[in-house]
Amino acid sequence: MVTLTTVTDSANRADPASRSDRGEQTRTAIAAAAQELFLERGYDKTTMRAVADRAGVSIGNAYYYFASKEHLVQAFYDQIQVAHAAAAEQSLASSDKFGDRLRSVLTTWVDVAEPFHGFAGKFFKIAAEPTSPLSPFSSESRGARETSIGLFRQVVDGSDLKVPAAIRAELPELLWLLQMGVVLFWVHDSSTDQKRTRALVRQVVPLVDKLVRLSRLPGMRGVVGDVVELIRSVRP
Amino acid sequence: MVTLTTVTDSANRADPASRSDRGEQTRTAIAAAAQELFLERGYDKTTMRAVADRAGVSIGNAYYYFASKEHLVQAFYDQIQVAHAAAAEQSLASSDKFGDRLRSVLTTWVDVAEPFHGFAGKFFKIAAEPTSPLSPFSSESRGARETSIGLFRQVVDGSDLKVPAAIRAELPELLWLLQMGVVLFWVHDSSTDQKRTRALVRQVVPLVDKLVRLSRLPGMRGVVGDVVELIRSVRP
DNA sequence: AGAGAAACTTGAACACGTTCAAATGGGACG
DNA sequence: CGTCCCATTTGAACGTGTTCAAGTTTCTCT
Numbered sequence A, B: 001m002v003t004l005t006t007v008t009d010s011a012n013r014a015d016p017a018s019r020s021d022r023g024e025q026t027r028t029a030i031a032a033a034a035q036e037l038f039l040e041r042g043y044d045k046t047t048m049r050a051v052a053d054r055a056g057v058s059i060g061n062a063y064y065y066f067a068s069k070e071h072l073v074q075a076f077y078d079q080i081q082v083a084h085a086a087a088a089e090q091s092l093a094s095s096d097k098f099g100d101r102l103r104s105v106l107t108t109w110v111d112v113a114e115p116f117h118g119f120a121g122k123f124f125k126i127a128a129e130p131t132s133p134l135s136p137f138s139s140e141s142r143g144a145r146e147t148s149i150g151l152f153r154q155v156v157d158g159s160d161l162k163v164p165a166a167i168r169a170e171l172p173e174l175l176w177l178l179q180m181g182v183v184l185f186w187v188h189d190s191s192t193d194q195k196r197t198r199a200l201v202r203q204v205v206p207l208v209d210k211l212v213r214l215s216r217l218p219g220m221r222g223v224v225g226d227v228v229e230l231i232r233s234v235r236p
Numbered sequence C: 001a002g003a004g005a006a007a008c009t010t011g012a013a014c015a016c017g018t019t020c021a022a023a024t025g026g027g028a029c030g
Numbered sequence D: 001c002g003t004c005c006c007a008t009t010t011g012a013a014c015g016t017g018t019t020c021a022a023g024t025t026t027c028t029c030t
Helices: A022-041 A048-055 A059-065 A070-092 A098-128 A142-157 A165-188 A192-214 A218-234 B022-041 B048-055 B059-065 B070-092 B098-128 B142-157 B165-188 B192-214 B218-234
Strands: none
Touching (some): A022 A059, A022 A098, A070 A098, A070 A142, A098 A142, B022 B048, B022 B098, B070 B098, B142 B165, B165 B218
């Protein structure tokens, strides 16, 4: 059984120190009940009434802590993120080759996310809506996004990679986008143990490695500049 | 006001010629009512009861023709696709430069899709779920997908582009993926008239053009082979 | 301790997507 | 014409996410 990572939404609760956490236990109980039920029967077949029941609270109380049923999946997002950061950090210690580091961070994600692949579709659907706070591009998830980008910065910084400074600066964000692409593929991947996603990672990493190193070639200067310029101008 | 493109779902109705189309009018009326209401008040505020009312049928009847509320947005998908094909075909006549052709097909899409940007988020959310027939990757939308890829094949085939055959064969599909990326950006683009998406297209097209032409360079052979191999092995 | 405020809790009520058993309509065939 | 069959149509009923007015508990301040 997967354990719950309690993530207090510090953006919403202003003063964690002085504020009593009387309600935190309830909040956690509700999130835990939701996780259990989602894993047991999936998102659709889990009713808010069942979540409230298992958490031992009233249905109205569940809505006091979570604005909607969709908000209950935030806990998964957080949990995967935390577990990935820990596992990736671990694996990054073993090599300073860029390709190795990138591959291990990406495959680590697939490992960590595996238990949730069953309802990844629902998860994805909820995060897809641009107005959703769970969207990976939303301002609400900026913290999580920057943590994730930071992980890719570690991949680059701790590596043997020698590339133009302009590329080096943008690379973490580009690699995060690559990760989003992997997630997209993973969500659609119905092969056992997500074999195909793992194969994708194995294949795409050497290609990225090659492309990035190619950026040092004199003839590539123009392209590199264009890419950097594109990213700059496209960022909000 | 946008007019409705009637798209009979020929996959579901086996024998269009001999089967009486008594019900086709009803089906069309329901789809038209849904379109109007979606545009007037958005997806969420449009109830199935309101759709049925405006179409002059009972609510149960609406469900006889459309399996769910989500299925009602299929009509938009079809309509945009048809309008895009027509407008793009038109604009393709004006140049044989690859960059021009690609740019006009992509900007044409932004033009055609503009009226629907308001509830593009909902549209996107619905299409995001991997199990949804509306997903761009689903088997149900294979026809639409192939039509769209065919459009990019026209972009390539009618152009002055000289590239290795292996790349040329895969290019339409890659450009379709680029289009999906543009759509993703567009959905999140809240600038007026989707200026930022248009800017993205203007910037990304020359870059793609440059990259594709670069594929002829001897040093690129390896990379090209890798890319082609990646696509091959990743396709289901 | 007591009063008042703030945090928390409750469950009935509501809205809307969806289902379904039953009614209606019309075409084919005798 | 009668009758059988199948497509179509109906609206009441159901399940579930969500809201809300009212209650209860805990904290704070004097």
